[in-house]
Amino acid sequence: MQCVSLLGGRSVVAYRTTIMPIHSVTSFSQGGKLSLYDSVDEEVMRCYREFSLANLIFYAMKESACSEQSQRMTAMDGATKNAGQWLVLFVSFVMISRS
DSSP: OOOEEEEEEEOTTTOOEEEEEEOOHHHHHTSOGGGGTSOOOHHHHHHHHHHHHHHHHHHHHHHHHHHHHHHHHHHHHHHHHHHHHHHHHHHHHHHHHHO
16 A cells, blocks of 8 residues: 655754645545544545645644744844844944943
């Protein structure tokens, strides 16, 4: 059986790319517990598989956007701290040159 995976978004906390498996029709039908909730025929399985794939893609896009925003915020925080240090250094240089 061939395994297909989707490279998901990066985790916001760890910035690690996650690999999410895309399940085949046979893995859905062999699950067994799906029949507890709904009558299982080919149409239901096809619809469920489509929903599962769309859900994985949406999740990957959402995680990617959140990770990008987090990285931008971290970069801006670092730039702000760096600018603050330069400002303190510049003010002290001006004060020394005035005396």
